[in-house]
Amino acid sequence: MSGTPAVTLQIDGQGLQVAAGTTVLRAAEQMGIVIPRYCYHPAFEPEGSCRMCLVEIEGLPKLDLACSTVVREGMKVWTSTPKVLQARKDVLEFFLADHPLDCPICDKAGECWLQNYYDQHGRYASRFLEFKEKKGKKVPIGKKLILDRERCILCTRCVRFLRRVTKTGELGVFERGVKAEIGIDGGADIRNNYSGNLVDICPVGAITDGDFRFKTRVWFLKNGRSVCPRCSRGCNIVIQSVRGYPLPGRQRKIYRFLPAENPEVNGFWICDFGRYGYHDIEDNRATAIAVNRGGPAAGRGADWDGILKGLAAELGAMAGAGAMSRVAVVLNSFLTNEELAACRKIFVEALGIQKIFFADPKPGEGDGSLLTADRAPNGRGAAALGYTARVPDLEGLAGSTDLLIIFGPHLMDHSAADAAAAALGGVKKKYLFTAHVSGLDSAVDVVLPTSLPAEKRGSFTNVDGIKQFFECAVAPLRGSLPESEILARLAAGLGVTLG
């Protein structure tokens, strides 16, 4: 900020200093004054078409737009004079005149900017006696997105997003006047990897997500911040879920991911691959401990305590017999930095295991924007901790290993289930810690259900080396444990101090 000339002005009687070039709207935000707006979005240049952000500037005869007016030295801005409040009411009245009375069936209810602003700035009695404009109400525009043209307030955020951010331009504005409408007009529909952001930036329920449609009401949703685990970008997300009412009992359900703004990592957006990855938290979960053969845990009771104590004992015995070369561990880059550090202490330093491998999802294609080719969140964190990520050769492993500990189901990304089963047939004892069901389950002796990043705390280091800490965003499934807890108990059983 040093070197940028500063401008001193007054907003609502209070003085403040901002960088030259700041708009009135942004200056007000710095003071905690939020001027209502629809078409303005910080990702774009000001548009000036919704007319909600009109404010009074001393010395000017007409109200002026806060979003596009740049502050001047000595400027005096008033954001709540009767003239301004009347203008807001009147502009809202225009917006709502042709707006359909869809609230009872509209997903946006509860987070709708028309509702919110009417509540704060409207509260007038409607005087609209005419027939409302009839337009298309369930227009598919690509992927699962549905456009409702009657609800649309023509803020054009969606059009501008697709022109300026994804540069794919699938949407346009057609016709003119009150007949103006958004659409693809028979052209290519929206297929890009950022379509989900359109639902977020639409201030009303004009663009809704078929993935979310009619499933819940937003006022039931609880927010939990986390980091998306589906690639190495580490986009900041908000996980929205319900636990308990209105679901029966203590049932937990995840409804969607939303982007959380982070200028250094993901800006305002998340990609669809990450966004719709929320299904991972619920689909195909390993929910209970499974013991496949009358093997090592059979006599001890198939519970966490019993199994982990048994595993610790086995490791201890093999260490004592100098047989660590017969032990292999497969880790993955979904483990947090803290968990990977604990693995290092236990497996590498304390036990001296050399056969440490990584099984991550196969790389995909980066999309040139947020989505990276690396489809695991903490590859860089693993590298920083000294790990060399290498996929194990299962057949080679089979011949030389008596005890195999696998974290995560991603071995299946690199060999077919039966090939894995055949190869692993030669390993005496196999433990699998996994959050998801996979073909690996039947190839191992014990399957133990773990938590996902959304259900635990820790940190990931993203592709650019930025370390991001996250807290537990949703309650873990009953019966599963986070790897941090698993490793802590193993360490205790082995007499290793984790510190």
Added chain:
Amino acid sequence: MSFSLSAEGAKRVEALVRRYPKMQAALIPVLHLVQREKGFISPEAEEWVAATLGIPALQVREVLSFYTLLHREPVGRYVIQVCRNISCYIAGSEDILNHLEKKLGVRAGETTADGKYTLITVECLGNCDHAPCLMVNDDDYGPVSRDAVDGILMGLT
């Protein structure tokens, strides 16, 4: 691409495109040209114009839907525009409109079955001292009476 203009039309498009520092600026003049030759602007024409000017077809369609003189559907050989704004209204434009609707057997906004006439109502044509006025394609007529209208129609082959 299946769409093409006449050799003369293509030459004029090239000349038009050269006039502007940005090719998109030639869009409306080129659309006019296409419409003069083909009568209207078909989806194939949209694609051709888009490709010729190096702009997305969606933007061509956005523009087409905004301007009332550009037609995306076929129109009659003669497009009759009847002005209904203040001066023309005062001079009796509604009567002229009714007369034309009866005579042609269509409502305003429609094209006759034989494809000869399209009748549309428009806002001020800028010919107010000759109210009530109308246009047939590029030609101005006004002030028109019912008889004058009949005479105009008779003269259109």
Added chain:
Amino acid sequence: MTDAKATLIPPGENSFRLGAYLGRGGYEAARTTILTKKPQDVLEEVKKANLRGRGGAGFPAGSKWAFVPQADDRPKYLCVNADEGEPGTFKDRAIMARDPHLLLEGIILACYAVGIRTAFIYIRGEYEAIARRLEEAIEEARQKGFLGPDIFGSAFALDVLVHRGAGSYICGEETALLESLEGKRGWPRLKPPFPASVGLFRGPTVINNVETIANLPLIFRYGADWFVGRGLPRDGGTRLFGVSGAVKKPGLYELPVGTPLRKIIYDWAGGPAEGQAIKAVVPGGLSAPFLTPDEIDVPMDYESLAHIKSMLGSAGIIVIGDRTPIIDILKIVARFYAHESCGQCTPCRIGTAWISKIADRMGAGGGVPGDIDSIRHLAEGMKGRTLCPMGDAAAFPVLSIVDKFGQELAEMISR
């Protein structure tokens, strides 16, 4: 007008031909100016002449030109606004059809003053025949070296291109005109920046009405003082007053700025049509607040009309007789703005359509007492709140109708 040379609309069928124009002394002013005067001198002379824009806003032309930064590498443009969409206005059509070379000579002078090498005439698509005539005139002028690479043998080069619109009143608004010329929808731009600094293809641009430019050769032939003397000190020259509606002699009348409206209607346009009395008068194109019969003694200049809360605008005078129910006028006014609203900003997009629906409902017999207040409320809601002046343009006439003719509307509702 006594001097056939000093008029914007010369008589005679072939007045538009180059030969006829040269016979009237055409292109002499441009030749002299380019060969002997400096661009700054031209600008000063225009300021001295108090030539105000004749498109509607009345902004002094010289001041507008002075906003263009001279020390700037970007190509500069002149856009001649020949969109003429304001109902009641038909003057630019006459100038272009009868005196195209006057316009071209004016363009030469304007471009010389500001340092512009490319001028576009943005002409409404309906004026196709006139566009062709302009193109022929441009070709004639090029052949003679009055346009092109070295005009009158000087170093000054200028190209004039005719660009057609396609049916949109809003494209007469200067920034919508720029958008349309660039091949886009006619959605006006946010100001600032103003066209003088960021305009056509992002270069400095001057936009002037046809009649404004057409006055330039006369100013340079006869002098700024002469021009001011023809009109008023603060508002020089003549105006082409277009009179239409319920009058005996509708037509175009070139008269000094400041001529009283009553004189124009009665002495020149023959007074109201047979058997009718005047009910209302539109003084400056439809977007100007309507006047009542007792307001028509007003002198027709910008200040005088502003003083009675109306505007000179495009000087399009429409006389409405007492045979026309005011509800019909309201319906047409409301329908016009709803049809022409570009849809970009909320108050105009929704407000114009809403008012039109109310007016139609009233006209069909479904009016309720609250409607007049609603219309007033909606028009006030648009005023001063829109992205471009069209919001005001839509609000002013409607407000004047409900304020000055509310009685007739109320009586209609209660019937």
